[in-house]
Amino acid sequence: MNFDAIVLGAGMVGTSAALQLTERGRRVALIDRRGIGEETSYGNAGIVERECLLPMAIPRDPWRLLRYALNLAPEANYHPTHLPRIAPFLWRLFEATGRSGLEAHARAIDTLGRFAIPEHRRLAQAAEVSDVFRETGWLRLYRTKRGLAGDALLHDLADRFGIEHRRLEPEEARALEPDLKAGFHAGVFWPETQTVVWPERVTKAYGRWFVERGGTFLTGDARSLRREDGLWVVGTDAGEAAAPTVVVALGPWSVDLVSRFGLDLPVVAERGYHRHYGSERGARLTRPIVDVEAGYCLNPMERGLRLTTGIEFAGRDAPATPRQLAQVEPMVRQIFPLGAPVEAEPWVGSRPATPDGLPVIGPAPGVPDLWLDFGHGYLGFTLGPISGRLVAEAIVGEPTLVDLTPFRAERFGRRR
Ligand SMILES: Cc1cc2nc3c(=O)[nH]c(=O)nc-3n(C[C@H](O)[C@H](O)[C@H](O)COP(=O)(O)OP(=O)(O)OC[C@H]3O[C@@H](n4cnc5c(N)ncnc54)[C@H](O)[C@@H]3O)c2cc1C
CATH class of the missing domain: 3.30.9.10 (D-Amino Acid Oxidase, subunit A, domain 2)
Structure with missing residues (x-):
């Protein structure tokens, strides 16, 4: 089966990217090992947030820091055995979330946040799922x-x-x-913040609308991704899907896959x-x-x-x-x-989290035709539709609504 693009991962982020590519006339396969919207995009708090300006930060207040260190803070717990593995991430988080880092984060994330609700509502209207949204703040x-x-x-x-x-x-x-x-x-x-009464219904409705518009949803394992004769190939239950372009939108599983292509990105699970x-x-x-x-x-x-x-x-x-x-x-x-x-x-x-709290959106450095759309942390349900729009615009060569520079993977350094 040949397509113009394959999107790996049918959470809010991948489903939105697939739909946005389909809206731009591309033949798209959306591939997941489960159904649409059944992982992180299922279980979130259902907030489509307007004031998403500040990331999770390491507190500078000594009292709060002590509560975190002693594992007493209900807002942030940790498994002690996991600490050595995430110590480098925590250090980067500490460095990124000083006052100037927080201000830089706010400036960057607001470029997405200001379009997040209108883009959701546009898709929701097209997918006939507007009734799931509440405008109560x-x-x-x-x-x-x-x-x-x-x-x-x-x-x-x-x-x-x-x-x-x-x-x-x-x-x-x-x-x-x-x-x-x-x-x-x-x-x-x-x-201005909006909320939904059941997040899964929104993602599934976007997925249905994607299929109605000519997109193809397939069940398959993204780990089978390989490069063959200039195409990306993935095994699915319906046979092999091939396309010149692939988008990785596997949420917290994304780094496992992209590390195989030499990309070492600091995205961790914040459960x-x-x-x-x-x-x-x-x-x-x-x-x-x-x-x-x-x-x-x-x-x-x-x-x-x-x-x-x-x-x-x-x-x-x-x-x-x-x-x-x-x-x-x-x-x-x-x-x-x-x-x-x-x-x-x-x-x-x-939550697939980066130390600077910004998602990774854009081309994979050094891997032609591999695109990244993940790492949305506590905001993936909010930012999925606008991120999908941006990655779709970039892939088809349209000017992007928002400058993608702050979201590019290169900000985390070079390839391994
Ligand atoms: C408790 C909690 C509350 C939250 N509240 C909010 C909120 O109120 N508002 C908000 O905006 N965000 C919220 N978030 C964050 C948000 O849910 C996530 O950022 C978002 O769901 C990530 O979407 P995604 O599409 O990137 O990942 P996912 O929804 O996890 O999708 C990834 C997909 O990849 C698939 N996959 C994985 N591995 C493979 C493989 N090998 N082969 C094929 N498919 C594979 C999975 O099956 C899954 O469908 C919350 C998160 C949590 C945990």
């Missing part, structure tokens, strides 16, 4: 004055980038969400958990809340209130250790009357 809650002050840079950057946000007293936050309890100091409301819950006495939320200092998000979804955790540094494939859920559950109950869990076991997945 979201609410970030702070337990203490110190916690609110800790987000001063975010609020300052949002002012500079013209992103609307409103500081709320607790009673104003409770006017938006009457079932919140009194256990917080302040809230900040971000009206996270989710579980759905009921509520007590019919209590409701109409929009997601983030309890900033406790490091969780609670989003009302189709199967209940989806509680998602912060980061766990652990091997991508290590057994699940949902300690963070156990840590935050009682903290949620201080803020909201959370009920019992809906499922027996929590979900675990991995």
